[in-house]
Amino acid sequence: xxxxxxxxxxxxxxxxxxxxxxxxxxxxxxxxxxxxxxxxxxxxxxxxxxxxxxxxxxxxxxxxxxxxxxxxxxxxxxxxxxxxxxxxxxxxxxxxxxxxxxxxxxxxxxxxxxxxxxxxxxxxxxxxxxxxxxxxxxxxxxxxxxxxxxxxxxxxxxxxxxxxxxxxxxxxxxxxxxxxxxxxxxxxxxxxxxxxxxxxxxxxxxxxxxxxxxxxxxxxx
Amino acid sequence: xxxxxxxxxxxxxxxxxxxxxxxxxxxxxxxxxxxxxxxxxxxxxxxxxxxxxxxxxxxxxxxxxxxxxxxxxxxxxxxxxxxxxxxxxxxxxxxxxxxxxxxxxxxxxxxxxxxxxxxxxxxxxxxxxxxxxxxxxxxxxxxxxxxxxxxxxxxxxxxxxxxxxxxxxxxxxxxxxxxxxxxxxxxxxxxxxxxxxxxxxxxxxxxxxxxx
Numbered sequence: 001x002x003x004x005x006x007x008x009x010x011x012x013x014x015x016x017x018x019x020x021x022x023x024x025x026x027x028x029x030x031x032x033x034x035x036x037x038x039x040x041x042x043x044x045x046x047x048x049x050x051x052x053x054x055x056x057x058x059x060x061x062x063x064x065x066x067x068x069x070x071x072x073x074x075x076x077x078x079x080x081x082x083x084x085x086x087x088x089x090x091x092x093x094x095x096x097x098x099x100x101x102x103x104x105x106x107x108x109x110x111x112x113x114x115x116x117x118x119x120x121x122x123x124x125x126x127x128x129x130x131x132x133x134x135x136x137x138x139x140x141x142x143x144x145x146x147x148x149x150x151x152x153x154x155x156x157x158x159x160x161x162x163x164x165x166x167x168x169x170x171x172x173x174x175x176x177x178x179x180x181x182x183x184x185x186x187x188x189x190x191x192x193x194x195x196x197x198x199x200x201x202x203x204x205x206x207x208x209x210x211x212x213x214x215x216x217x218x219x220x221x
Numbered sequence: 222x223x224x225x226x227x228x229x230x231x232x233x234x235x236x237x238x239x240x241x242x243x244x245x246x247x248x249x250x251x252x253x254x255x256x257x258x259x260x261x262x263x264x265x266x267x268x269x270x271x272x273x274x275x276x277x278x279x280x281x282x283x284x285x286x287x288x289x290x291x292x293x294x295x296x297x298x299x300x301x302x303x304x305x306x307x308x309x310x311x312x313x314x315x316x317x318x319x320x321x322x323x324x325x326x327x328x329x330x331x332x333x334x335x336x337x338x339x340x341x342x343x344x345x346x347x348x349x350x351x352x353x354x355x356x357x358x359x360x361x362x363x364x365x366x367x368x369x370x371x372x373x374x375x376x377x378x379x380x381x382x383x384x385x386x387x388x389x390x391x392x393x394x395x396x397x398x399x400x401x402x403x404x405x406x407x408x409x410x411x412x413x414x415x416x417x418x419x420x421x422x423x424x425x426x427x428x429x430x431x432x433x
Contacts, residue, residue, distance in 0.1 A: 007325035011311075014322070018313040078309035082368075084275055085303050086327045088295045095326075220277060 001091055008087060008095020009102075012070065016099075021073050026066035026107050033058045034114055051121045052181040056174050058111055059141070063104065064163045067145035070096045071153035080153075089219040090212060093146070097211075100149075101142040108138055125187035132190070133180030136200040140173045140207060147211040150218050173203050224288045225300070225375035225406055226250035227272060232281035234267055241267050242426055245281070254402045256417045257410040259426030265410040266305065268426070269380050272408065273301050287375060299327060302369030304362075305380035312354035316345060316364050319353060320371055329372055339367040343393055358385040366397060377401055380410045395419065 016022060037054055046054075074080045083092055112134070115122045124130045148169060152161045176199045183193045190197070232245040241264035249255055257265050270276040272283055274297040285292040285300065292300055310319045317336070324331040340346040343363040353361065362385045369377065382398070383391045398419055401407055409416055417423055 004326055004328045007322065007328075011322040011326060014318075015311060015313055077312070078307065079311055081275065081305075081308055082310060082323070083326070085273070085298050085301070085308070086323050087298065090295075091326070220275070 001088075001094065004087055004091035005094030005098060008083075008092055009098040012095065012099045019073070022066040022069040022103060025069070026062055026103070029062045029065040030058065030107065030111055030114070033061060034111070034118065038118060046119070046121055048121050048123075048185040049182055051115070051119050052185055053178050055111070055115055055122070055181060056137075056178045059108055059137075060170065060174055062107055062111065063141055063145050064166060066107070067100050067103065067142070068149040068152060068162045070100055070146065071149040075153040084219065089216045092219065093150070093212065093215045096150075097142060097146045100146045101139060104138045104142045104145075108134065122185070124184050126184045126189065129180065129188065129190050129193055130184035132197060133177055133184060133193075133200065136197070136204060137173065137177035137180070140177075140200060140204045141170065143204060143207045143211055144169050144173065147207070147214060147218075150215060154218065173200065176200050176203070226284075226286045227376060227406065228284045228286075229272070230282050230284075232268070232271060232278045232283065234264060234271065234276075235279045245424070247424065249406050249408075252402060252404050252406060253422075254398060254407045254409060254420045256420030256423035257408065257426065258412060258417055258423050260412070263426040265412075265426060266307070266380050269303075269305070269378050269408060269410045273303050273378050274298070275303075285376070299329075299372060300375050302372070302374035302377045303380075304365045304369045304378070304382055306384050308365055308368075310353050310361070310364060310368060313352065315350045315352055316340065316356075316367070317349040319364070320367065323368065324371060327372055332371070336367070336371060339370055342397070343367055344389075359387055359390050362386055363390060363393070366394065370397070370401075375405055377405055377407045378410075379407070381413070381416075382409060382411065383413060383416055391415075 037058070074083060087095075116124075144166065148162065148165050152165060155161050176196050180193060180196050180200070183196070226249060228248040229245055233243045234241040245268065247255075257268055259265050267276065271278050274283070274285075274294055285297055287300060310316075311322070314322065317340075320336050321331045337346065340349050343366060345360060345363055345367070348356070348360065353364065356364065366382075369379075379398070382394050386394060398407060398409070402419075409420060411417060
């Protein structure tokens with residue numbers, strides 16, 4: 001199953017390099033969103049709390065603009081049937097999830113670097129806590145976005161449905177990740193952030209389990 | 222010789238309140254060409270999708286067996302070669318890349334010699350490195366047959382196999398159908414008289430409750 005999932009990822013990776021379906025929209029959104037925030041903030045000094053919140057706002061909307069492509073592009077091009085004919089649902093989901101995890105990590109690393117370079121108040125004081133919250137948050141974001149993308153790819157109004165469906169599902173993850181980012185900016189120790197870290201780990205495990213259970217039904221009809 | 226069998230018991234399909242077909246029964250366990258005909262909207266494509274495991278029936282059961290062992294749905298795709306007008310290959314890849322990527326996703330080694338043989342047989346070998354989006358509709362139809370045959374499936378399902386093909390393409394497809402039907406079960410869904418003439422038995426979907 002792992003080799004088949006990797007083959008799906010490999011196919012998607014090469015397809016993305018040729019078509020630039022997701023990369024272009026993600027890159028444009030990151031640049032536009034951060035520019036708008038910078039213009040809006042101007043010379044004002046913004047607090048750490050606000051910077052942490054805005055950091056995840058950009059991540060959330062960037063994910064909304066690009067991560068759905070992995071399934072939507074298959075459906076729009078009519079290649080879903082081809083994939084159904086060559087792979088089991090679990091192999092397809094694993095491959096698509098791997099692709100989205102890597103895409104989310106690349107995208108969010110760029111966002112974090114831009115934030116660090118452009119916002120004075122974005123100074124990380126606890127790097128290990130930031131690392132854990134960043135990794136766990138990104139994995140949760142990728143899992144949720146992938147299964148939601150699979151659901152909405154079968155629907156008519158894809159563009160509208162994706163953020164509408166994502167918002168309630170991602171809300172617990174975003175709120176906890178914002179809190180963890182805030183902790184890492186004000187230097188809170190990992191020990192004191194255990195509760196929030198446990199929430200994000202639980203979220204990731206629950207979403208992953210539910211996604212694998214649901215995907216068979218979503219993918220088939 | 223194929224030891225593959227497909228059995229459909231009381232297959233029924235509805236979309237919402239609309240009944241597409243009802244009480245379809247058949248058993249195919251010997252190599253040969255079996256046809257499914259019927260007017261537009263009678264459910265030919267729906268029935269072949271159900272047989273291929275791409276769509277669930279509303280009622281009834283399809284059983285695929287290989288050497289008397291039932292094939293689980295997760296593994297069914299490796300036993301079926303499927304061609305249909307709504308099957309689309311990746312247009313951003315060449316024919317060769319499509320066959321390579323899709324074989325790897327299937328979990329089989331990409332057999333370059335067999336791929337070359339099929340590409341030559343379908344007169345596409347010289348265009349193997351061109352992107353599929355540059356192909357004509359007839360060439361796209363021919364590459365679908367290579368995709369359906371590359372993994373040596375026991376069951377071949379061809380939905381409107383000669384659509385978009387010129388006389389030369391039709392001839393190629395009919396030769397393949399005749400060759401493969403000696404060892405494999407082949408199901409053809411079509412309205413074309415010359416396609417159906419190849420079949421030993423035909424299930425007509427406009428006549429309800431008819432069996433093979």
